[in-house]
Amino acid sequence: MARRSDHSHDEIRDMILNAAETIVMEHGLKGLSTRKVTRDIGYTVGTLYLVFENLDDLVTHINARTLNRLYLLLTGKDTKDLTKKEQLHRLGQIYVNFAYADPHRWALIYEDRHSKDHPMPVWYKKNILQMFTIVEELLKPLAPTRTEGEITQAASSLWAGVYGICILGITQKLNCSGKEYVLELVEYLINNFLKGFADTEE
Amino acid sequence: MARRSDHSHDEIRDMILNAAETIVMEHGLKGLSTRKVTRDIGYTVGTLYLVFENLDDLVTHINARTLNRLYLLLTGKDTKDLTKKEQLHRLGQIYVNFAYADPHRWALIYEDRHSKDHPMPVWYKKNILQMFTIVEELLKPLAPTRTEGEITQAASSLWAGVYGICILGITQKLNCSGKEYVLELVEYLINNFLKGFADTEE
DNA sequence: TAGAATTGTGAACAGTGCTTAATTATAATT
DNA sequence: AATTATAATTAAGCACTGTTCACAATTCTA
Secondary structure, eight states: OOOOOSSOHHHHHHHHHHHHHHHHHHHTGGGOOHHHHHHHTTOOHHHHHHHSSSHHHHHHHHHHHHHHHHHHHHHHSOOTTSOHHHHHHHHHHHHHHHHHHSHHHHHHTTTOOOOSSSOOOHHHHHHHHHHHHHHHHHHGGGOTTSOHHHHHHHHHHHHHHHHHHHHHHHTTOSSOOOHHHHHHHHHHHHHHHHHHHOSSOO | OOOOOSSOHHHHHHHHHHHHHHHHHHHTGGGOOHHHHHHHTTOOHHHHHHHSSSHHHHHHHHHHHHHHHHHHHHHHSOOTTSOHHHHHHHHHHHHHHHHHHSHHHHHHTTTOOOOSSSOOOHHHHHHHHHHHHHHHHHHGGGOTTSOHHHHHHHHHHHHHHHHHHHHHHHTTOSSOOOHHHHHHHHHHHHHHHHHHHOSSOO
């Protein structure tokens, strides 16, 4: 059959993304396959390749969604009554909670390794780096004397660190992997880092 | 043919590990397959399953090798003339250099996700955690008043952070991914962390 | 209503992990 | 030395994978 128009191009795109996301949440990347996804939405493999370049492309788009969701969470809460330092800790908590809420979906962001032949799309890399700018904005007022380059460096350093704790926790590579313990570790890292970095106590 | 005895059980094991490691170094986990590995050593698939449980088991053993190599590097250098703080920085440098020397092989450690059905073998988890104890030993004299639990926490927090920087650098998820920049970030993290953590300047 | 355009299919290709019956070379026994 | 037993290795097979593409089915246009 053809042009069933049961669903528009964009609708199918969304259906595929939703179905794929569900599979990932339940079974991780290993459980994801083109046939499963399209079977779940009542289509066949070929259709997927009308909407996405290939499976990697689909994964990239799932991750873009995840990153956007996370971004909204991180920037959403009203935190004007908190000090910058407290806001940074809050950021860490949201991050860890997000990761632990759907480990598979979150970890997928860091599972797709883009080789030299298949590099990250530019728009997607922006999505990734967006994260760090949130941290930069919070670090700026904590160290007014620092240059922009130093702020960038500090944000990269600290937030990559937070990520590291988080992923090692979720993949059971720490001596203790419960969410509470990971939250503690993140708090600990931020605290100590700030003692070395911040000019003020605000 | 049978019982060729061209190679002993253990020899085949090593041949498989070597061949697999080579493939991983050149093409990453995605390039690794049972057929390729066994073809490379002049055997057929079945033989692999005589020596390893399955492909995941093989990967685990590759990683164990990598971890041991790394452990030897981290504990090998004579650093008695350095302060504890300097030794910690040296540790970070060795770690980053190791990762960048063979990114695929190093990253493989963090690519095998063990699910609940297939958890990490206990002996292997020990291999992983071994890393952190090196850091603990260096942190102890820097903060003599802290309890053992706090030292463990600090080491986990700091070294998971170092790992995070490293993996995000290698997988191009930082604004700048050169080795030199990653070395800077690691130095930065350790420096600031120690300012918050250490009791002494030694 | 005929023809053009588009949408979706599903078979095919080359690969994957893993299992297992059959085969064969050696070692042990008679 | 001939035979039997044993263990090593294979090759075929299963159910799956990503990806492509000639074709079929449907709708739009003329």
